[in-house]
Amino acid sequence: MQQQQMFERGDGHRSRRWAIAVLCAVGALALAMAGTAQASVIQVGSVLPKEFTPTKFERVQTLFNSALPQSGVNLASPATGAVVRWRIQGAKGGPFRLRILHPNGKGAYEAAGTSLPVTPAGEGLETFSTNLKIQAGDLIGIDPSNDSDEIGVAVTSGASYASIFPTPFDGSIVAPSETFSGKEIELSAEVQPQPEITSIAPASGSVTGGTLVTITPLRNNSAALIASAVWLCSRCCHHFDGMNSGKITVSTSSS
Numbered sequence: 001m002q003q004q005q006m007f008e009r010g011d012g013h014r015s016r017r018w019a020i021a022v023l024c025a026v027g028a029l030a031l032a033m034a035g036t037a038q039a040s041v042i043q044v045g046s047v048l049p050k051e052f053t054p055t056k057f058e059r060v061q062t063l064f065n066s067a068l069p070q071s072g073v074n075l076a077s078p079a080t081g082a083v084v085r086w087r088i089q090g091a092k093g094g095p096f097r098l099r100i101l102h103p104n105g106k107g108a109y110e111a112a113g114t115s116l117p118v119t120p121a122g123e124g125l126e127t128f129s130t131n132l133k134i135q136a137g138d139l140i141g142i143d144p145s146n147d148s149d150e151i152g153v154a155v156t157s158g159a160s161y162a163s164i165f166p167t168p169f170d171g172s173i174v175a176p177s178e179t180f181s182g183k184e185i186e187l188s189a190e191v192q193p194q195p196e197i198t199s200i201a202p203a204s205g206s207v208t209g210g211t212l213v214t215i216t217p218l219r220n221n222s223a224a225l226i227a228s229a230v231w232l233c234s235r236c237c238h239h240f241d242g243m244n245s246g247k248i249t250v251s252t253s254s255s
Helices: 012-035 223-236
Strands: 042-045 053-056 062-067 081-088 097-103 109-114 126-134 139-143 150-164 178-185 187-193 197-201 212-217 239-244 247-251
Touching: 062 097, 062 178, 062 187, 081 097, 081 139, 097 126, 109 126, 139 187
Parallel strands: none
Antiparallel strands: 042 187, 053 150, 062 139, 062 150, 081 126, 081 187, 097 109, 097 139, 150 178, 197 212, 212 247, 239 247
């Protein structure tokens, strides 16, 4: 639902104050999403099999899984939000970058963003933090820095991974260069879905303040999320009245 559609125009001061309270609460949800590691996340990519072979990239190219047969695995992100962590196994060399690939529906991909470079300490499981935008349907890939860099490759029936050579510039649309069947690369990520608001009520409030505004999030109602919402709203709203049955309530300020 568009935020504009939730506002009813009335007294100018009343609308502005009510809007500020609402935007504070919505902002709290957005900031909480980015700042809380305990909020629910979605796993995307490989299940990171324990048996793998460190394999050279051979050239500076993007590698990404194009098919993963395991039950319940998300090859693509099922939600829009941000990648907050990513993992690799069998990696050597670097630095490496996580890459977001957005399918264009015609067999090619838009290079939609890359993380900051990271260097693994060893060939075991490595976890890196990031904050990288991702859309529902996007895939994740990995970019090396050198042709001698390595990534773990696991033999998996029904799996496949593909390459894009050379590594694309962000914003460019490119088709895969090559596909490798029966194998997957050891690459996964955690996606924090963006908060979504299903309703805000009431549609207007008193110019003197004190109106209770109830915001109903669609998801992300973890304790860490709400703690962040309390922190932010306590600084821009008159009072954070709490949370009940998955709904956040704040009081508007008169100043």
